[in-house]
Amino acid sequence: QFGGVLGGRIIKDKLFFFGGYQGTRNRSNPPNLITHIPNQASLNGDFSSLTSAACQSSGKPIQLVDPVNGNAPFAGNQIPVSRLNPVALKIVNNYLPPTTDPCGQVVYGIPTTGDEDQIIGKIDWVRNDKHRLFGRYFTVGFQNPPVFDGKNVLTTTQPGNFERSQSATIGDTYVFGPGTVNSFHITFSRIRDDRGPTNTPINPTQLGVNIYSAVPNFLLLSITGGFSTFCGTCAPGHFNDTSYQVADDVDLIRGRHEIAFGFNLIRTQNNTISGFNENGNFSFNGSRTNLGLADFMIGAPNDFMQTNATPDDLRQWIMSFYVQDSFRVNKRLTLNFGLRWEPTFADPDKYKRGNSFSTAAFLAGQRSTVVPDAPAGLFFVGDPGIPRALWNGHLPNFGPRLGVVINPHGDGRDTLRFGGAILYDSVETWFNERETTNPPWGTNLDIPNPGGGFSDPYLGFAGGNPFPTNGRYLFPNAGVYINMPINPKPTYVAQWNATYQRQFLNSWVASVSYLGNKTTHLWIAGEINPAIYVPGNCAAGQYGLTAAGPCSTIGNTNQRRILYQANPALGKSYASIDTADDGAVAHYNGLLLSLQHRFANRFTLLSNYTYSSCVSDFDFGAALATSTNSQLFNRTADRAACIFDIRHNFNTSIVAQSPTPHGLWAGRLLGNWQIAPLIRAVSGSPLNVTTGTDNSRTGLNNDRPNYNGTDPYLKHGLLWLNAASFTPNAIGTYGNLGRNALRGPGGFFFDTSLSRIFRMTERLQLEARAEAFNILNHTDFVGAISPAGSVTSYTTMNTALNASTFGKVQAAFDPRILQFALKLRF
Numbered sequence: 001q002f003g004g005v006l007g008g009r010i011i012k013d014k015l016f017f018f019g020g021y022q023g024t025r026n027r028s029n030p031p032n033l034i035t036h037i038p039n040q041a042s043l044n045g046d047f048s049s050l051t052s053a054a055c056q057s058s059g060k061p062i063q064l065v066d067p068v069n070g071n072a073p074f075a076g077n078q079i080p081v082s083r084l085n086p087v088a089l090k091i092v093n094n095y096l097p098p099t100t101d102p103c104g105q106v107v108y109g110i111p112t113t114g115d116e117d118q119i120i121g122k123i124d125w126v127r128n129d130k131h132r133l134f135g136r137y138f139t140v141g142f143q144n145p146p147v148f149d150g151k152n153v154l155t156t157t158q159p160g161n162f163e164r165s166q167s168a169t170i171g172d173t174y175v176f177g178p179g180t181v182n183s184f185h186i187t188f189s190r191i192r193d194d195r196g197p198t199n200t201p202i203n204p205t206q207l208g209v210n211i212y213s214a215v216p217n218f219l220l221l222s223i224t225g226g227f228s229t230f231c232g233t234c235a236p237g238h239f240n241d242t243s244y245q246v247a248d249d250v251d252l253i254r255g256r257h258e259i260a261f262g263f264n265l266i267r268t269q270n271n272t273i274s275g276f277n278e279n280g281n282f283s284f285n286g287s288r289t290n291l292g293l294a295d296f297m298i299g300a301p302n303d304f305m306q307t308n309a310t311p312d313d314l315r316q317w318i319m320s321f322y323v324q325d326s327f328r329v330n331k332r333l334t335l336n337f338g339l340r341w342e343p344t345f346a347d348p349d350k351y352k353r354g355n356s357f358s359t360a361a362f363l364a365g366q367r368s369t370v371v372p373d374a375p376a377g378l379f380f381v382g383d384p385g386i387p388r389a390l391w392n393g394h395l396p397n398f399g400p401r402l403g404v405v406i407n408p409h410g411d412g413r414d415t416l417r418f419g420g421a422i423l424y425d426s427v428e429t430w431f432n433e434r435e436t437t438n439p440p441w442g443t444n445l446d447i448p449n450p451g452g453g454f455s456d457p458y459l460g461f462a463g464g465n466p467f468p469t470n471g472r473y474l475f476p477n478a479g480v481y482i483n484m485p486i487n488p489k490p491t492y493v494a495q496w497n498a499t500y501q502r503q504f505l506n507s508w509v510a511s512v513s514y515l516g517n518k519t520t521h522l523w524i525a526g527e528i529n530p531a532i533y534v535p536g537n538c539a540a541g542q543y544g545l546t547a548a549g550p551c552s553t554i555g556n557t558n559q560r561r562i563l564y565q566a567n568p569a570l571g572k573s574y575a576s577i578d579t580a581d582d583g584a585v586a587h588y589n590g591l592l593l594s595l596q597h598r599f600a601n602r603f604t605l606l607s608n609y610t611y612s613s614c615v616s617d618f619d620f621g622a623a624l625a626t627s628t629n630s631q632l633f634n635r636t637a638d639r640a641a642c643i644f645d646i647r648h649n650f651n652t653s654i655v656a657q658s659p660t661p662h663g664l665w666a667g668r669l670l671g672n673w674q675i676a677p678l679i680r681a682v683s684g685s686p687l688n689v690t691t692g693t694d695n696s697r698t699g700l701n702n703d704r705p706n707y708n709g710t711d712p713y714l715k716h717g718l719l720w721l722n723a724a725s726f727t728p729n730a731i732g733t734y735g736n737l738g739r740n741a742l743r744g745p746g747g748f749f750f751d752t753s754l755s756r757i758f759r760m761t762e763r764l765q766l767e768a769r770a771e772a773f774n775i776l777n778h779t780d781f782v783g784a785i786s787p788a789g790s791v792t793s794y795t796t797m798n799t800a801l802n803a804s805t806f807g808k809v810q811a812a813f814d815p816r817i818l819q820f821a822l823k824l825r826f
Contacts, residue, residue, distance in 0.1 A: 058723030085299025225803030299454030346389030686740030692800030721807025
């Protein structure tokens with residue numbers, strides 16, 4: 001880090017200016033990551049070691065089957081070299097690191113090179129004793145280029161980001177009298193984020209896949225139990241958000257009343273474009289051969305998706321008005337009460353992109369009058385009953401607040417606090433942004449078990465390859481749609497709390513608190529066009545089967561969907577239709593214990609412990625994307641612990657200063673050293689175990705296995721979960737294991753610092769500092785929670801039961817790190 005400041009004071013103490021700059025240059029490696037790639041033997045068709053018991057977390061060998069020969073076993077797990085896919089071979093030979101591990105394990109890291117520049121400037125103008133104005137400007141530039149060098153494609157799972165954030169504020173504070181103050185400010189903020197991979201060319205078309213690649217340097221594929229390349233959030237795009245804010249607050253003191261009222265008005269613009277599936281998205285989950293890496297090597301994906309680039313230019317108002325009163329009844333009792341109005345406004349796209357689907361209209365054969373060529377049931381802005389934003393906001397959102405503060409003894413040494421409120425959510429502008437992935441804009445389509453495999457996914461697809469669309473209004477077969485209900489109910493939280501706080505021994509304060517809330521109308525995603533499982537065997541031609549066999553296969557998912565079965569001629573246009581579900585709820589209850597020692601006797605301490613529980617039907621996601629359901633139209637089947645449900649959370653920070661011993665040199669060398677340990681201990685976060693394949697044959701792809709009652713934890717080396725405790729759900733059924741039923745490893749983080757300021761002269765000081773991170777060199781696995789308290793972006797382990805790495809820890813945080821610094825102040 002490096003930086004500097006510029007400060008000044010001019011015009012008779014009434015005008016102040018301050019400016020500063022700080023830069024950070026980061027060159028570090030994140031935790032080592034573990035993945036599995038094809039080993040050398042598999043390049044010659046020998047998969048015996050990759051399928052051996054030693055390479056499976058379950059401890060059981062895998063028998064490979066031939067998906068194009070009635071699932072007949074590959075003898076000795078030997079696949080003829082002629083069956084190996086040429087595209088897969090190019091990727092392995094040219095873009096993956098070599099490995100001598102019989103299981104194909106490789107350990108790698110993705111260097112972090114993020115650089116940041118911060119500039120701040122502020123000016124304060126004191127016009128007189130009653131009137132003050134201020135201005136603030138802050139900008140942050142962040143550059144973290146992608147690191148793919150054209151050789152190791154494993155590093156592409158981290159996107160490159162170039163961001164610039166700016167904020168400017170002008171404020172005015174005016175004192176009308178001893179009991180009346182008005183504060184007004186206007187703010188402009190803008191965030192620009194340019195994202196994307198390196199310029200190194202790699203794409204499906206270049207490798208020999210018969211598709212159109214819109215991006216020259218992007219290859220998106222994922223292999224269950226194996227490696228992944230790039231990612232949906234690594235795709236090229238830009239994400240620009242601009243907001244304008246006006247706010248005013250008035251504070252009145254009238255006798256025993258302290259009254260406040262005001263408003264906050266924000267106008268936001270969200271201008272984005274993303275190409276997350278422009279080059280296609282290939283998934284290999286092991287459902288074809290029983291091993292994900294073998295599926296990849298023979299070029300047999302279980303699913304293929306592709307889109308155009310998806311633009312959004314969303315506009316939204318965010319508004320709130322409030323009034324509250326703090327009434328001091330007497331020296332032992334204070335009441336707080338208020339009301340807040342927070343209307344919900346929809347977010348229309350500037351260019352009227354997106355559409356709305358109606359099942360009733362589809363069944364009636366009704367079509368759009370704006371776009372007559374659209375499939376039945378699909379409507380656009382301008383059609384009767386379709387609002388400008390494709391959904392309506394909700395104005396009567398009134399949230400009351402009430403609080404009580406009691407000083408039982410009247411001496412201020414102990415306090416009881418009770419509070420409750422209704423809080424309305426401000427709708428995330430980006431929640432429904434994927435409506436522009438719908439045909440005819442994004443033209444998102446989904447092909448399960450593509451007929452031509454990895455090399456030619458559109459082979460046999462009705463209508464053929466629709467890309468590039470080049471601006472044509474195109475509605476392909478098996479289109480994927482994101483849909484908002486016309487009148488969604490607004491999300492709100494009922495919150496309540498109670499606290500008892502006590503001061504003792506002058507410098508100590510202890511408190512115990514109960515915190516609770518219930519979230520109602522939590523927005524999640526629900527599939528309204530799932531596939532229906534059909535038991536038994538069917539003849540060729542039934543349900544899209546090319547040969548006699550089981551009626552329900554992954555390959556005929558789209559032919560078994562509800563709309564297709566209702567009307568094949570019209571229903572063939574639709575694959576998945578994920579619709580916002582506003583009926584989910586969540587509950588949180590927490591006990592918080594806190595102990596604080598104010599700075600006295602040369603030390604200060606802050607310690608707290610939280611025991612909490614959070615249960616939800618599902619967790620809110622950043623955007624309406626794929627279905628959250630594991631069972632058809634049964635939201636409560638997924639009610640379980642929230643993903644951030646950390647039951648036990650303990651934190652302690654201490655700052656202690658050494659006394660100054662007698663003697664000149666002893667005092668100079670040993671006195672006033674400051675030690676500051678920071679300790680954090682947490683229990684593990686929830687793990688959601690899935691089957692990994694669509695055994696329910698619903699197209700939801702969220703199946704969970706059956707649990708047999710044995711201990712699900714191994715905790716042996718890197719193996720955390722016991723695969724023997726689970727069995728895949730039978731075809732056409734759901735498993736009995738709940739969502740987020742298991743727990744990952746907890747974490748213990750102990751950092752400390754030792755520092756001292758040496759005063760050399762009146763104006764010259766030397767600061768010495770030593771810092772130790774993870775001073776105990778304790779192994780903390782990545783994924784449960786980070787030292788800062790947030791869930792990390794890395795995955796602790798693969799929780800898909802069909803993965804050879806099921807239940808195996810994939811990464812760990814840094815070992816002990818020591819750093820030293822000297823700073824000269826003048």
